[in-house]
Amino acid sequence: QxxxxxxxxxxxxxxxxxxxxxxxxGYSYSNYCMAWFRQAPGKERExxxxxxxxGATSYTDSVKGxxxxxxxxxxxxxxLQMNSLKPEDTAMYYCARSSDASCNLASSDARxxxxxxxxxxxxxxx
Numbered sequence: 001q002x003x004x005x006x007x008x009x010x011x012x013x014x015x016x017x018x019x020x021x022x023x024x025x026g027y028s029y030s031n032y033c034m035a036w037f038r039q040a041p042g043k044e045r046e047x048x049x050x051x052x053x054x055g056a057t058s059y060t061d062s063v064k065g066x067x068x069x070x071x072x073x074x075x076x077x078x079x080l081q082m083n084s085l086k087p088e089d090t091a092m093y094y095c096a097r098s099s100d101a102s103c104n105l106a107s108s109d110a111r112x113x114x115x116x117x118x119x120x121x122x123x124x125x126x
Contacts, residue, residue: 002026002115004095009120016085016124022078022095022117033103034078035113036069038091038122047105048093049080058105062088085124092119 008020020036035050049059049069057069068081078095097115098104104112 002097004097004115004117006093006095006117006120009093009122011123011125012085014086014124014126017081017083018085018122020080020082020093020095020120020122022080024076024078024095024097027097031101033098033101034071035096035098035103035105036078036080037094037096037105037108037113038089039094040091043091045094045108047108050103050105051078052103053101056103058103060105082122085122087124087126090122090124092121094119 003025005023010018012018031053033050033052036048037045038048039045047060048063049067051057051069051071066084071078095117096113099112099114
């Protein structure tokens with residue numbers, strides 16, 4: 001059974017940093033793309049950052065240069081280092097596993113991303 005568990009969310013002031021973690025279990029971690037999505041109140045869920053099985057990364061434009069996605073294969077963990085946080089980064093952040101090796105951040109549908117964590121809240125105050 002695939003399980004994804006996020007942690008690391010908190011309330012911080014603008015300009016601060018946080019590191020989110022996602023612990024995966026129940027499957028061969030290295031065979032899929034893993035990604036971070038976020039959803040703010042009243043907004044659609046959006047892809048933030050993803051990392052393929054080969055180590056290629058992708059980011060949504062609004063976080064480029066501020067966020068870094070990485071993984072620790074030995075620990076089956078995915079990380080999101082978030083620096084220079086802005087109030088508009090406030091959202092529930094979710095870890096997701098793709099249905100195959102591709103890493104399509106433009107879609108959050110269940111066919112593309114069938115596995116999700118429960119989310120961790122990030123709140124950035126000005």
